[in-house]
Amino acid sequence: MTSSISETKKLVQQMVSAGVHLGYRRRNPKMTPYVYIKKDGLQIIDLFQTYCALKKASSYLYDISRRGKRILFVGTRKYISKYIEQIADECNSWYINKRWLGGLLTNWNTLNDLKFKMQKIEIGKNQTKKEKARIEQQKKRLRKYLNGIRSMYKQPDFVIIIGQKREMKAVKECIKLKIPTLTILDTNGNPDLTDIFIPANDNSLQSITFILNDLSKAIKKGQEHKETL
Template identity: 35%
Template sequence: MIKEELDITIKDLLEAGAHFGHQKMRWNPKMKRFIFEERSGIYIIDLAKTMQQIRNAIEVVSDVVTQHKTILFVGTKKQAKTVVKECAENADEFYVNARWLGGMLTNLTTIRKSIKTLEKIEKRIATGGEGLTKKELSNLTKDQQKLEKNLAGIRTMRKPPGLLIVVDPYQEHIAVAEAKKLNIPVMALVDTNCNPDPIDYVIACNDDALKSVKLILTTLTTAIIEKKKEMKVVTKGEKKPTLKTNIDENIEIDVSDTETDKEV
């Protein structure tokens, strides 16, 4: 059952290590406004601002759902692969978690042709590869596995999404660039080494820690699911669920007992 109240606190973010940025030498000065302080050579992200960004992000994804637009989750780094797939599937949205193929947004027609090729290969294999040698069938199976790996999360995406949710825009810069070219808004989990300028909806956080990525993406996913549920029941006169975040800007940030999970 989906909760009517969505709770996430600064304490949750602290426990997930969301406040740890990169080493001072690896920072992007444009992230300065999202930094709380520098401690032991590591930048500490201002979680009060992150909380407000999450609150805004919840409103944004809810609005996208209300407009009957789709959402594409993007995260190909090892910390994001599994959670990106799980969140997208739970929300019945699209995802890319293996490799961003150039043109996934800007040349969707070609990508759709690749998907049709995948479907043809699957049908051929399903019939036992009649008429093919063992080597030909083996090669066909390898092609199927490669295409499935890269295209599994967008097989039914026939037009550009209404929003991208990106984990680490530094790594996923091609996806961000394609989205900007098509005027598709981008929401991203942005660490202190990233340039936030191309991002429409910044969520400043540690994008290297699995717990941090999972906490924030799960929160957004819950908002998407609840909004879809609300849209289904509202015609029946049922009470609309409300989304809330609890912000405690006075909580003291103690980094002594938390782990960074940060690549150094």
């Protein structure tokens, strides 16, 4: 019991160091139960609730990964783009880290056509420099937006969203298709638009990194245990 309490305190201290508790100045009234206090104009998130939500989310991700479910990470803000790619690759998951193209999931046939086009576009010997430049630009654009889902052979079973306000197109498509989602939800977010959420600072790379590292470990652990079932 003493060890468990000590580990919990250590984790909470790490969350404070990562700025997980620092919310926005504005607050969605639906996030009020997850705010500990308002200080210096900022909403201070209740880290005990963050801790509980993180443990619950990690347990859930372990379970679905153990059952072979596939996960898609979505986070397109420039300063987290590289990290989204890294964390998704580490846990054998798909990702969108540049831009969510409208209809990405709801218009499945169009997505498959674009991926096929990305793989098959070739430059002919007899094409002019202008035509070659146009084709190269087209290939570059497709790779930029679709590289993280080039191996996605079916719709994801679960989507992890970082930055609800920015990724509203992804949120709406998941709701329409009834694909469950997990969202790192700041104080200005809407908990009604996600199935699972972790109340936390979604505007800091350090905070996002801290949470996704924990989630990634759960996914990898589930994938490892899948082999022994």
